[in-house]
Amino acid sequence: MPHKFNAGRREKLPKQKHRVTNWAEYNESLRRRCDLTGWISDDALALWAAPPRTTPGGQPVYSDLAIELCLTLGMVFKQPLRQTQGLMRSIAELLGVEIAVPDFSTLSRRGNGLSVSAKATSKNVKPAQLVVDSTGLKIFGEGEWLEKKHKTKRKRCSWRKLHLGLDLVSGQIVCSDLTTEDIGDPTALPGLLDQIDGPVDLFLADGAYDGEPTCAVLTERFGSAIDVTIPPPKNAVLSSGAAQNPSIRDRHIADIRARGRMAWQKASGYNQRSRGETLMGRWKTVIGPKLKAHSFENQKTEARIGVRILNRMTELGRPNFERTA
Structure with a gap:
């Protein structure tokens, strides 16, 4: 996705045009x-x-x-x-x-506790290219209106956090989890990776996953050959051993300093992470922006069924695009 820093002064790029071939x-x-x-x-x-x-x-x-x-x-x-x-x-x-x-x-x-397999059976033999993102889902209960209108403290948490992992190759959701709103994205990542059986050669995520612990978990699970693309913040500094043994994060920081963030995004393929945000928009359009169940276990079952629904719809057919302008 385009980086919005200094958006008013950067060069405006023309929007690409595509058409569906099938x-x-x-x-x-x-x-x-x-x-x-x-x-x-x-x-x-x-x-x-x-x-x-x-x-x-x-x-x-x-x-x-x-x-x-x-x-x-x-x-x-x-x-x-x-x-x-x-x-x-x-x-x-x-x-x-x-x-x-x-x-x-x-x-x-x-x-409550229904056993539902969240991932579909993929026929693709190629290594997965994983995009991970999270979004908030509204739950039943007294929320912002009670707090804003009546100045009363809400009695329960009004959000759940949905974590999804999309395979760019197959278009399927290969891992998912529903947590409370206080669970950070890096904390939920190991549980998502446990749901993936095959190899992964590319990992894309936003800056919330930035840090050496994330890279360490990914290289431990999928080997040192995995391409981890996570944007470091603008004030990121190189590690102490960057001169002799640079880490994946060190290489990204050096590349951004040398070429600029926009050039790094294009060269590294980070722009493909927009498909993760598209998945979140698709969830809130097809499944909905809130959960109907009241208990946490029923909400987790509802989220797993929602994953199966989107994967089933993907199996019915996907568009093929070609660029026209």
Whole structure:
């Protein structure tokens, strides 16, 4: 993304123009994103009932897949749990299948701690090029209006922090986490990296991840050959051993001093980090800017399902661009 420092005095660059080369396929994929047959398969209906329980206790009626499917449809069509129950009941009638539909209280109870795999199965054999970013999501509760209007201290935290890792090669979200607002980005990074099985040869992130601990974690996980591109602040200084053994951060600082920040961004490929910000905008447009669940565990389940939804939509089709100007 362009660096906004001294934006009033820097040279204005003309905006690039692109066109989509596979518009017919991409246009059809956009239609399929709200096609019910794209979300409900025969396999899902066949696995609707829970498997027989072999341990002491009550027998569950619905499988985890059934609960996940209902919660997914509620998020896709932005419906509360009661309306989700009615939506699934009408879909079962239209499909002509005799299945029991879980009620809203069952969806809420089973959503607590539901095992949902946040990452999709990638068919790409190339090393991942990882872009990591975070954003805030509004949660239910008394928030800024109560504090501003009535001068009353809010009773609960009004935000959660969503951390996402995007693979530039496949376009899939390969790692995600939902934390409280006091968790810093570098603190959440090791948990994100634990979700990645394959190799990573490029890591892009904003200045919040700047520091030697981040580089140390990345080189320990993926080897010294990984290309770590994190912009240091304008007042960054070289380390004590930069002359004999410069670190990745030292090389970035020296390159910015020699060539300028804009030239460094273009040469290092840091501008591709804008796709991470595009992902955050896509989340807040498709999934929404707030979480519906009230408990933290249900909110984490909701975030994992949101990741699966965006990955499923990406699988339906992606646009191919070519530059025209």
